[in-house]
Amino acid sequence: MAEVQVSQTEVLELNGIRHGVVGVMLLQAVSFLSIAPIWLFSCIALFIALVALPGLVGKRLLNVIVLSASVIVFFLDYRLDYSVEMAAVFLLLVGCMKSLELRSQRDVLIFVYVMLYLSAVSMLFEQGIMHVVLQFCSLLFCLALLMRINDSVIGSVRSQIGRVLKIVSLAFPLAICLFMFFPRIAPLWSMPIKTSSAQTGLSETLRPGAIADLTQSAETAFRATFFGLQPERETLYWRALVLDRFDDDAWSRDREALLVERGRAGIASVQAQKIYQPQSLSTPYYDVILEPHNNRWALALAGSESASGNVFSIGMGVNEFNYSLNSPTPYRMKIDGVASSYEGTAIASLPDVSRKVSSSFQDVQLPANGNPRARDLVTRFLSDGTTEIELISKILDFYASEGFAYTLKPPLLEQDTVDGFLFDTKLGFCEHYASSMAFLLREAGIPSRIVLGYQGGEFNESAGHWTIRQYDAHSWVEAYVQGHGWLRIDPTAYVAPDRLSFGLEAAVQAEGTFLQDNYLASIGYRVGALRWLIEQGDAINYRWQRFVLGYGEADQKKLLQSMLGEFSWRHLVYLLIGILSVLSAATMLYLYLGRYSRSLTRVERRYLRCVLVLRVFRVERLRGETPINFYKRVSDALPTYIKKYLAVRTRELHKKLYNADLSLE
Amino acid sequence: MTIKKLFRRWLERRTQRRSEYLLTQKNIYIFPSKQGFFFLLMLLVMLITAINYQSSLIYLFVFMLGGVFAVSIWLCFFNMQGLTLRLSEMLPVEAGEKVTVNVVADTAGKQRSGFYAAFEVGPESIWRMEQSFDVKVQTQSFERGVHSLSGIRLQTYFPFGLVRAWTWMWFDEAVYVYPRPLPSPEHTSLERNAVSGSGQVSGQELDNVKAYDKGDNVRRILWKHFAKRDELIVRSPELLSADPVHLEYDSYMHFGKELALSYLCFDVFELHESRLPFSLSLPNVRVGEEQGELHLRRCLRALAECA
Numbered sequence: 002m003a004e005v006q007v008s009q010t011e012v013l014e015l016n017g018i019r020h021g022v023v024g025v026m027l028l029q030a031v032s033f034l035s036i037a038p039i040w041l042f043s044c045i046a047l048f049i050a051l052v053a054l055p056g057l058v059g060k061r062l063l064n065v066i067v068l069s070a071s072v073i074v075f076f077l078d079y080r081l082d083y084s085v086e087m088a089a090v091f092l093l094l095v096g097c098m099k100s101l102e103l104r105s106q107r108d109v110l111i112f113v114y115v116m117l118y119l120s121a122v123s124m125l126f127e128q129g130i131m132h133v134v135l136q137f138c139s140l141l142f143c144l145a146l147l148m149r150i151n152d153s154v155i156g157s158v159r160s161q162i163g164r165v166l167k168i169v170s171l172a173f174p175l176a177i178c179l180f181m182f183f184p185r186i187a188p189l190w191s192m193p194i195k196t197s198s199a200q201t202g203l204s205e206t207l208r209p210g211a212i213a214d215l216t217q218s219a220e221t222a223f224r225a226t227f228f229g230l231q232p233e234r235e236t237l238y239w240r241a242l243v244l245d246r247f248d249d250d251a252w253s254r255d256r257e258a259l260l261v262e263r264g265r266a267g268i269a270s271v272q273a274q275k276i277y278q279p280q281s282l283s284t285p286y287y288d289v290i291l292e293p294h295n296n297r298w299a300l301a302l303a304g305s306e307s308a309s310g311n312v313f314s315i316g317m318g319v320n321e322f323n324y325s326l327n328s329p330t331p332y333r334m335k336i337d338g339v340a341s342s343y344e345g346t347a348i349a350s351l352p353d354v355s356r357k358v359s360s361s362f363q364d365v366q367l368p369a370n371g372n373p374r375a376r377d378l379v380t381r382f383l384s385d386g387t388t389e390i391e392l393i394s395k396i397l398d399f400y401a402s403e404g405f406a407y408t409l410k411p412p413l414l415e416q417d418t419v420d421g422f423l424f425d426t427k428l429g430f431c432e433h434y435a436s437s438m439a440f441l442l443r444e445a446g447i448p449s450r451i452v453l454g455y456q457g458g459e460f461n462e463s464a465g466h467w468t469i470r471q472y473d474a475h476s477w478v479e480a481y482v483q484g485h486g487w488l489r490i491d492p493t494a495y496v497a498p499d500r501l502s503f504g505l506e507a508a509v510q511a512e513g514t515f516l517q518d519n520y521l522a523s524i525g526y527r528v529g530a531l532r533w534l535i536e537q538g539d540a541i542n543y544r545w546q547r548f549v550l551g552y553g554e555a556d557q558k559k560l561l562q563s564m565l566g567e568f569s570w571r572h573l574v575y576l577l578i579g580i581l582s583v584l585s586a587a588t589m590l591y592l593y594l595g596r597y598s599r600s601l602t603r604v605e606r607r608y609l610r611c612v613l614v615l616r617v618f619r620v621e622r623l624r625g626e627t628p629i630n631f632y633k634r635v636s637d638a639l640p641t642y643i644k645k646y647l648a649v650r651t652r653e654l655h656k657k658l659y660n661a662d663l664s665l666e
Numbered sequence: 667m668t669i670k671k672l673f674r675r676w677l678e679r680r681t682q683r684r685s686e687y688l689l690t691q692k693n694i695y696i697f698p699s700k701q702g703f704f705f706l707l708m709l710l711v712m713l714i715t716a717i718n719y720q721s722s723l724i725y726l727f728v729f730m731l732g733g734v735f736a737v738s739i740w741l742c743f744f745n746m747q748g749l750t751l752r753l754s755e756m757l758p759v760e761a762g763e764k765v766t767v768n769v770v771a772d773t774a775g776k777q778r779s780g781f782y783a784a785f786e787v788g789p790e791s792i793w794r795m796e797q798s799f800d801v802k803v804q805t806q807s808f809e810r811g812v813h814s815l816s817g818i819r820l821q822t823y824f825p826f827g828l829v830r831a832w833t834w835m836w837f838d839e840a841v842y843v844y845p846r847p848l849p850s851p852e853h854t855s856l857e858r859n860a861v862s863g864s865g866q867v868s869g870q871e872l873d874n875v876k877a878y879d880k881g882d883n884v885r886r887i888l889w890k891h892f893a894k895r896d897e898l899i900v901r902s903p904e905l906l907s908a909d910p911v912h913l914e915y916d917s918y919m920h921f922g923k924e925l926a927l928s929y930l931c932f933d934v935f936e937l938h939e940s941r942l943p944f945s946l947s948l949p950n951v952r953v954g955e956e957q958g959e960l961h962l963r964r965c966l967r968a969l970a971e972c973a
Binding site (some may be wrong): 110114119133140150152164168174186188276361382549588597598599605653 | 673704705706711714715716717718719720721723725726727728729730731732733734737738740741744747748750772773774775777779780823824825826827828855895896944952
């Protein structure tokens with residue numbers, strides 16, 4: 002008899018936690034949408050059905066089949082190819098499997114702890130506001146589950162969530178204080194994130210068509226804020242990579258030179274990943290928060306210099322991190338001024354970038370044969386003794402006068418792509434123009450290279466920052482001319498000036514190919530209200546990234562200096578302990594005075610609270626003592642103001658209970 | 667295990683037996699539970715993750731959970747703090763029966779929940795304090811005699827099970843354990859006494875009875891008879907005015923002490939059931955002629971105390 006009862010209560014209890022379990026699983030599934038493979042979601046949907054649908058609960062055979070099937074699919078998909086993503090997905094899978102065998106308190110505990118750790122792991126991949134909101138909800142559900150198995154009050158799920166929310170809100174000040182003042186420690190050991198998924202972004206080789214694909218994405222590439230200068234949109238050429246090797250109709254980075262440069266910059270010898278430590282500057286600078294792209298390159302304007310310690314210059318005006326970016330990362334660059342274009346042309350001289358002549362003459366390298374018509378063209382241009390500068394303008398004029406057009410849907414080119422583009426199709430995107438121009442310049446013996454990066458961006462008026470999206474990806478040419486140094490030449494600007502002044506949308510407006518394959522994003526771009534909403538969301542996300550995600554040692558230093566005038570670890574710890582104890586005392590007092598039964602009236606609760614406060618004065622009400630007797634017994638021993646306080650409360654209670662005025666004294 | 671025992675002994679020495687316990691910081695003990703330690707371990711792993719990946723967001727998450735842990739310590743403590751506990755009056759218990767006590771709480775008007783109460787020996791009782799202010803807690807059985815209660819542990823894992831607050835209480839109520847009632851093979855005591863009165867109630871004789879009418883006192887129904895014959899009869903009221911019966915220890919003395927007390931105990935219950943006034947004489951005490959619940963209890967206590 003007794004055993005039957007026990008099992009009944011167990012089942013009842015599991016019924017009570019079902020909502021929470023399903024809620025947590027749903028939330029985690031949603032937050033792993035961009036990381037986990039599609040099949041996983043059907044597995045989770047099955048698990049949820051097995052947990053929640055009354056007809057399927059407790060079907061053992063079904064459970065075993067579903068579990069083993071999902072494990073098999075997992076290993077078929079990942080094949081023990083370890084990456085952090087795989088580990089996270091495995092954790093998600095295992096955690097959700099646990100939901101099928103919640104038989105005792107211990108099972109629920111394991112489920113909850115796995116899900117809590119999963120929340121932390123998911124934050125390695127996603128850090129946006131929406132993700133944080135999801136994980137916060139998941140935290141509430143997890144705590145509600147814990148409460149449900151430890152507290153005898155079994156209210157509705159909603160009331161339980163409400164109680165958890167109250168407790169969490171009490172924990173919030175403590176969390177904020179710890180977040181602000183807990184000393185930030187350098188990584189104990191390096192744990193590279195190996196990810197398997199391809200992320201949208203620039204690639205290290207330039208083939209015709211590569212960037213055109215990128216322009217179908219409206220994802221944010223990075224955000225930048227300028228301090229001390231307000232650049233024009235046309236002048237914002239964000240450099241990411243320099244491609245100096247032309248082979249097989251594609252431009253790429255020269256591996257050997259790259260390794261040498263990395264060695265020279267000292268990146269190779271720095272093992273631990275460098276931490277963001279911005280300098281405070283009085284000269285103009287800009288802050289960038291770069292979205293993860295699983296590569297090392299950082300974006301910078303020509304002539305800028307790292308000012309935050311986590312970015313290294315590796316020559317040719319290129320900057321990079323010493324690890325692959327896997328989370329939004331802030332850095333700071335100082336800059337003297339933005340290179341501005343010569344009036345009316347797309348040529349600008351770049352400050353401080355000198356030509357390094359390497360032994361292999363990498364900046365004039367070309368394959369021995371191929372593209373004969375383009376080579377003929379250069380010979381023709383050079384036949385009348387033109388100077389280097391004149392040659393450049395001749396080439397640009399060639400683009401302007403020979404009927405070239407700017408399009409996001411260029412026709413496919415087979416062999417000898419430069420020839421095919423220059424003389425046959427004459428339709429192309431920035432990579433076609435840059436690629437062909439660099440070819441022509443090198444054929445003429447002028448050192449030149451392709452630069453990959455982004456151009457322009459969108460200025461967010463409300464937050465004051467620039468948002469640069471994937472469709473702002475761009476490529477252009479840099480050429481070294483004796484007496485002028487390195488020049489930035491953007492042949493695209495000659496063909497489609499709107500691209501620079503008004504962005505990609507304006508440049509391809511007639512064609513209607515802007516975000517053509519990305520319907521949702523294009524609606525967002527066109528509908529005014531939506532675009533405003535997107536802009537506001539972007540501003541919030543930017544602030545979130547800047548002030549929360551980017552918060553680190555430097556900010557702690559600054560904060561402490563403004564509070565105490567100086568900074569040291571000891572001060573930080575003292576301050577942390579001080580603020581924590583004040584907050585703790587406040588929270589404890591709040592809890593000590595609160596939590597009176599709902600069945601009491603407000604007046605009764607206030608009276609009880611008053612009696613509690615009186616215990617500070619070593620005065621206690623006896624059991625069964627009436628308020629009036631209590632007052633009479635103790636009032637003489639109390640200080641006047643406390644006596645008055647007790648009198649007010651006693652009178653109030655009397656009035657409430659008996660509806661009669663009471664005169665004490 | 668030994669540390670636990672040492673701690674318990676230390677507690678027992680520093681806690682006085684009392685009839686009422688007010689729970690304060692002096693007698694509430696609080697420590698993370700097993701799952702609480704696992705929680706802290708998990709937080710440590712998370713913190714290392716945050717440090718190694720330099721992730722502010724994970725830092726924030728860890729601190730959030732840490733804050734929840736801290737708040738749950740205070741909530742756990744305040745869930746107990748201010749409670750006043752005592753036992754409701756204890757009835758004498760039969761030897762060999764498991765003793766159950768009734769713990770009563772004064773919650774001081776505060777909402778409290780999620781308590782577990784248990785004796786050192788015996789099962790744990792869940793106490794839903796939001797529903798009732800008292801709970802029954804069971805312990806082991808005792809031999810005849812007067813015993814003192816072992817410690818009662820009251821504990822709570824409120825709100826998340828991460829922290830356990832507990833207290834030990836040694837109540838000074840004595841447990842009176844009366845002998846197990848046994849029918850005597852001779853009926854000596856009752857029969858001999860019954861000669862003087864007319865109040866002998868053995869199974870077969872149904873002189874002073876009448877059929878049950880509506881309105882008759884239910885307590886006078888002869889249930890044994892009902893079980894055998896399936897007819898409801900009640901003792902007639904005249905019986906109550908019958909002469910007192912005297913129960914004498916001496917009349918059973920030749921059976922040995924414990925057995926004699928058992929026979930006496932049986933007779934006490936019989937007489938109480940038949941609502942006859944009776945007296946009880948034991949070697950060193952005498953309980954005067956009376957009847958009723960209080961009288962019964964006095965007799966049982968005397969039987970328990972009899973040395």
